[in-house]
Amino acid sequence: MKNWLDKMPKRMNWTDYFEKAPHLWPDIAGRWPGFIQAAKEKAAAETARKGFPHARLEAWRKTPLNQWRTAAVEPAGVSRRVSDGRLFPAATIHIPLTNGIPVATWHEENSISFGRLSEAVQQMPEVVKQYFGGLQRLSDDAMTDFNTAYFKDGLFVYVPEGTGKVRLEWTNLIDAATAHLWNGRMLVIVEPDNEVEMAGTDIAEGEAISIGTRVAEIFVQRASTFRFYGWQQLNDVSALVGHYFMQAADEARIDGFNFPLNGGLLREEVWADITGSGARVNLHGFYAPAGDQQTDERIFVAHGAEGSFSHQQFKGLIDGRAKALFNGRILVRPGAQQTNAYQKNDNILLSDEARAHSLPFLEIYADDVSCSHGSTTGSLNGEALFYMQQRGLAPELAQRLMLYGYADEVIGEIPDEELQALTRRLVRAKIDGRLSSETDIFALVREEILSPVE
């Protein structure tokens, strides 16, 4: 087979990959069995048809991609670099990824199977066929089509019914030695009666531009709990646009925590599709973009069954010329009676040029429901600062304590105490301005283990 490099320039603008998707994708994504091949073909056509997301689209209105639109990038090649950094001490399974693809090959461990998606289609073809692409259709964002067309491989995790407690962690090393584009994929199936905790860190090494997309599809079946933690530590010229689709069946529970640390654009879009009665979804996040960074949290919770519960708690601290977007949506489908859905977003602006956009959106098609949302955006409470100063605290210390406390309202919700402490260390470092994109977050966390802060 002829290398695609022969046919096109080594690097292209991100936008060009959209236009050329129908021709380019097979060279970048490789060969796949029938149903995935078909999905890719269709997605490639959609990618070209929809084109690169523009500012007139509601979903991208507040997220200018100018800087990346014309960035010349090449598809991520095979990288041998691996990160063994870890943030989740309790995890017994650690899966290193490079540019979104598992480094090690297929594993079966205590009935759990995990590895590359390309292996999963060989090992458990029916399972992949049953679930692959099943949730992604919730969104019509061209980015998800783009990802589907171009992904080269991805992570597959399968937890069969009644396995019990599973704690796993992946660390995704984004090799930013040269300007590149990577597309990560995840398919996670949690069968009934399990408790799965998954922590994931994206970390870029190198100074070059990296543009990443991710589509994760996560199925949480009857009476199972799925808890996920995310941290992103990229350089300031890199972007990561992630879509996380989750389905909660009867009595299932999903808890999510996201902590964007550094990166030019860190955008996560979570779709929690509640299809089972009595399911519970709790999504939390704390973002603190500074300098020219931007964070986007787009959280969509759809209640489609009776007696389900959801809670969204997102807080931000925006400094410098940074921007933060929170777009929280609650959808109560017809018949989803006795839904309880809450949403709260708070933003503190630390500079005159910092911007926060809070866009709540409630769509309710059932009558017996209890829904609420609230959002605040303001500067640091000057009254409280004076109050603390009046007790002898220097203004910097007073501000720090207040901001720590503000972040702690999110961090304090993390059930695992160790994870809580490690996250606190990272977030406090970010608040103090000690955590830049050059910081080794794993070293910071080791400090926490050696000498904990209160």
Place this chain on the structure above:
Amino acid sequence: MNKQKPLLEIKDLHAAIGDKEILKGVNLRIYPGEVHAVMGPNGTGKSTLAYVLTGREGYEVTRGEVWFNGKNLLEMSPDERALEGLFLSFQYPVEIPGVSMTNFMKAAIDAKRKYHGLEPIKPGEFLRMYREKQDMLGLPERIRNRAVNEGFSGGEKKRNEIFQLAMLEPLLAILDETDSGLDIDALRAVAEGVNRLRRPDNAFLVITHYQRLLNHIVPDYVHIMHDGRIVRSGDKNLALELEEKGYEELARQNA
């Protein structure tokens, strides 16, 4: 007359918020060991005086000077003033979500110790002191370890102010209407707390609308403030006279 040096000396203090002059020439001298009460109608500048003394933003001192313990108070930042021993029990204490009372008090005590060249307080010693002072003021269990003032009732906030006063042991404490919003038991507890904290080297400036508090915390001097000035001063009997006649008549007598 007291032979010591004054702890606080306010000379011809004028202060404005924007273009509006609020304090129009306040003079006051407080010696160690004394309790002064300031009374006066709403909006005459009592809280303004407290804020100007403690250095809150938004006030411009247009004339006059203030000396505290021999130092020029108006040149200091709010935290320096606190570290020098000035304390304000706020008329409206502020809620600070996410900051626990213990962390807050530990930080305040350590800041003070550092200012005086001391090591941070040992956690065990801190907790012992923390509990002891809460017991002394009969602080309800439910507010003992919460975020600062968060979800406290009005009265609980006021008690919590006096608890902080007890922890920090300032040289001069200004109590801005600490008695308003307190029930009778709380009032007694607060007053007892204050009386127990009285020492020959410290002083209190008590702003109140009611004679009632002054039955418990007996002042050496009572000042009546009107339209940004202290218009009359006397001993504790002035408060009784005021209760009887009201501001209008006293102001008329004064004129």
